[in-house]
């Protein structure tokens with residue numbers, strides 16, 4: 001899959017603090033890229049670096065296969081829609097009036113505005129004042145503003161923050177649809193895995209400015225250490241063979257904790273060689289959340 005965003009050694013320092021540390025991001029085309037990390041880990045700063053709102057201390061940004069620099073920046077930014085921090089709509093104006101301001105500022109055609117509003121399914125709400133919108137509607141209007149220029153890349157900083165479950169689901173469905181049906185590459189940040197795991201196909205996990213994981217959800221699950229449940233007529237032989245991993249022994253079953261997925265065949269071979277009669281072997285799969293907590297070493301990302 002060709003990459004829409006590639007960064008090489010991207011670094012941002014403020015005085016002595018390294019806020020973004022040697023990031024090598026790789027965001028494939030038309031995916032929803034979930035950018036995860038606790039508050040203060042550097043997600044917003046990274047997004048601002050991609051949008052040229054902040055100057056990198058070192059490293060490079062390549063978007064749509066082109067290096068971003070002073071001369072290319074302006075043209076490249078025309079292909080990117082962004083929502084950083086809260087949506088910038090005027091509360092005392094209606095949704096339609098706000099969209100008209102965007103239209104004039106960016107010199108767009110009315111059809112582009114209509115299309116952006118239709119994309120977020122807000123046609124019926126455009127006559128209402130924004131101050132009467134729910135938070136979810138405000139976010140969708142903000143996303144419509146970001147979509148108005150028909151971007152190929154959408155960068156959204158915590159769009160689900162503060163939304164109720166129904167609002168999160170609306171944003172999730174919208175992100176999935178934009179990527180699948182309109183071929184837009186969506187980068188979306190969050191500090192909560194649960195908020196983005198069902199919309200993102202690729203995850204990047206940031207901790208203290210460093211990318212500690214980047215890959216598909218399947219790759220993340222491959223990092224898991226599930227328990228192995230062995231049904232056997234010889235639990236003592238099994239337990240004896242694996243004393244090093246402190247197995248728990250039942251009448252006809254032994255649980256061997258934290259066996260790396262790739263090592264399962266080897267474990268089974270070892271048991272058979274030891275003379276154990278094996279009736280069945282099953283991995284107790286771990287949830288993405290458990291894998292994630294083990295990887296980041298924290299109890300959730302708060």
Ligand SMILES: Nc1ncnc2c1ncn2[C@@H]1O[C@H](COP(=O)(O)OP(=O)(O)OP(=O)(O)O)[C@@H](O)[C@H]1O
Pocket residue numbers: 014019037038039040041042043044045046191
């Ligand atoms: N302009 C700035 N000057 C100095 N420090 C900054 C500046 N902007 C951000 N920081 C610091 O950089 C670190 C990362 O902040 P950033 O906002 O990028 O993190 P984040 O992961 O987006 O967190 P949050 O979700 O809370 O916004 C924080 O310690 C923050 O205080």
